[in-house]
Amino acid sequence: MAQEKNNPIQDFFKNLPQSQLARAIFRTGIPRNRRQRMMIMLNSVFLHLHPVRLPKHAVKVKYTWCMGGLSFFVFLVLTVTGILLMFYYRPTVEYAYGDIIDLGEQVPLGIMREIHRWSAHLMVITVWLHMFRVFMTGSYKPPREFNWSVGVILLVLTMLMSFTGYLLPWDQLAIWAITVGSNMAGATPVLGTSGPGSALLALGDVNFIHSASDARFAMLGGRFVGEGALLRFYVLHCIGLPFVMMIFMIVHFWRVRKDGGISGPT
């Protein structure tokens, strides 16, 4: 009887889930019964973002649209591709544009910039649609009011991330889009040179608000979109805003669970 004869290779793979190594890494092993299915959620730091049990409506795509989860996933895609892009890209007026060309032509698998750019657009869309879904299901109502406000901040941060990233290719599209956007900052009331009340912040004849010291200058690190702006936007895009965003994301996810999980009819 050939079948009953033990095949060591088959045995090895059969016993792998129960092996010391697998149990050391995964704690629970392959979840086969109800208890193990619950334990696997509790034993993993990543999976335990989720509860163990849910009412059925909460997993229906027609209810959730998957948009919150997808936003987070696309954020992770952006982080990974962004790190890869940082290997090649130098944020100086001299090198930036050439590095972007090299990203497509010299770097193996040269679609990282494409994935990064389209993911960025996609994230703006998924975050908006997530907000849309949360509104339409009334999920901002008590006790979830505060988490909605945190979500609004995350939405604004998403757009700022996209905006700061827009400058980095250093082409005509980039600098003029940022010029249009940053000209607004110059019109900030009181704090911008071309905004109403800019003459109010003055000591005698000395104006504190002028073109080399106003909201726009603070944003660009210069009077126009140049070297300073490129470095500032790069640092904000790669470190500053993601850092702030992570903090708000932690609060957002924590509060989803603390406020009773995904909304539902009660």
Place this chain on the structure above:
Amino acid sequence: MEAIKHFINTISAPYIMFPVVLLLFFFVFPPTTGLMKINRRLGLYKLWTKQGGIALFSTLIVFFGFGLTDENFRKIVMKPDNVPIVALIFLVVFFLWLSMKQGWENDARIAQGKLPNEAEDAKEKILVWPDLVYIEFICLIICSAFLIVWAILLPAPLEEPANPSVSPNPSKAPWYFLGLQEMLVYFDPWIAGVLFPTVIIFGMMCIPFIDTNRKGSGYYTFQQRQMAISIFLFFWLVLWIFLIITGTFLRGPNWNFFGPFEYWDPHKLVALTNVNLSEFIYMIVLNQKLPSNILLREMWGILLIIAYFGLIPWMLAKTAFRTLYEKMGVARYSIFTILLLMSASLPIKMFLRWAFNIKYIVAIPEFFFNI
């Protein structure tokens, strides 16, 4: 063919399209029971059925299919950075339909004394592993595959190297800010670019604290929250998505309006005959010179603004919004009406511009203070 294109070019002009959208909007998404009756009589709620969805989508697809045969349309829609907005149009229409359909279905169930669909589903409990984890896993794979295919098919745009001395015409902000840039036509940068975004962010964060209606939490519904949904959709669909579409597809060189099938002619001449309210009152109505005193000159506009934000909330509290005022209390009511009046100021300013060529209500260029 040309006649259809010409017709679409004409009606998509903001001064025709916007009022039409504005008018239709409140019948399709009625905020009050009175408008709801008209909605029912006209059968507009049938949009949120399967047939309605098919009709909506076929219209969109036919429009884009037809449009893509036109060179000018293709040029602007197929621009790499504009492709996401085309996707956004389809996604927003689809999800709008999906949420409204479920809302109306639940409303019908509630009217019959049944629980909403979500409540039926919620009676059953499931384990997250494997029932949710596996849905998420499939979503991630689809999303990754979609991104990779998109990245291979459509190269990211890269134009000429940055050159501060050559400005492209038109210079456009990134697409998600084009709603704000479109507002620049009607308001100065300090309002359209600073005040309004701040107020929008603040207003959105305020939503849960303004909406005191406890019904409709955790399931789709329209009738239980029709006022809230109508107002929100007005901001989201008309003042956000619609303005972005206008700003992206219909604004060409010099930020002039161009129909979807029109060639972006940089030499298109549009007569600018805009006047300020002060000029309108003193020079056209009273037929005299502008007073040299700024305050005297701008008195009318300033009074108008004070009346708009000061008197209207007070008057509404005594009349149409009386029950609302009693339910919300002073703080909520004031924030709500001020936000509402601020957002209404955009359509009002548009109307004043189109009908009377009014540029500014209050114009004090001496202090960069123009409203």
